[in-house]
Amino acid sequence: MSDVYADPSDPGPATPDTSDWTWVVSRPCPDCGLDPDDVRPDGVTEILLDAKSRYAAVLARSDVRARPSAGVWSPLEYSAHARDVCDVMRGRxxxxxxxxxxxxxxxxxxxxxxxxxxxxxxADPDVLRGELEAAFDAAAEAFARPTGEQLSWSGIRSDGSTFTAQTLGRYFVHDVLHHLWDVRG
Incomplete structure (x- = not known):
């Protein structure tokens, strides 16, 4: 990782991610290697709980605030994003x-x-760790709920992309695992 940015109160803007990642529900990710066919609906909870412990370890690193390059989130920022992804995907x-x-x-x-x-x-890494763990626990509990026919029930994102409960789980798992890959967690 590169040096820690000089002023942690204003590191400058990160480059917005404008990619359409919806393809990850149907084909493997060439970066992080996740194959969506390997994500069983009854396995999402286990994956999320494992990711929770890996993010907690990331937050304990001495380089947690270091951005790898200009415009790229630090491990701290990716962890805060993962917390919020948990809340958004659980809500969806x-x-x-x-x-x-x-x-x-x-x-x-x-x-x-x-x-x-x-x-x-x-973010304070210690405070964030507690928030992140609670968010992962709540998301894991929620994703353990759908069974049978419920897995095919759908929701439509504001851009028109449609997800079933099952593909939402795949999309979610890819997001949190891909960001662990981003931070080498």
Whole structure:
């Protein structure tokens, strides 16, 4: 990793991620190596709980605030993002299940605006660890709920992308594991 940015209160903007990552629900990721076909619906909880412990270890690193290059989040910022992804994906799954089989529409979530609004770079790693662990636990509990027909119930993202409870789990797992790969967690 490169040197720690000089002023942790204002490291400068990270480069927004404008990629459409929805393809990860149907084919392997060439970067992190996750194959969505290996993500069983009944395995999402186990993956999330393992990721929780790996993120906790990342937050204990001495380089947690170091950005690897200009415009790229630090391990601290990726961890804050993972916490929020847990909350958003848990909420979306709960919305799907509450829809009782009717397609639901998800509110838009701008991850880059959230990072700035919550000032991810200013997070206290110890406080964040507790928040992240609680978010992973709640998400793991939620993703243990859907079974059978519920796995095919759907939700539609604000950009029109449709996810079932099952593909939402795949998408979610890829997100948190890919960011562990980003930070070498």
């Amino acid at each position: 799954l709960e919305q799907i299940l509450d829809g009782d089989g009717a397609a639901v529409r998800f509110a838009n979530w701008d991850q880059d605006a959230t990072a700035v609004e919550k000032a991810y770079w200013r």
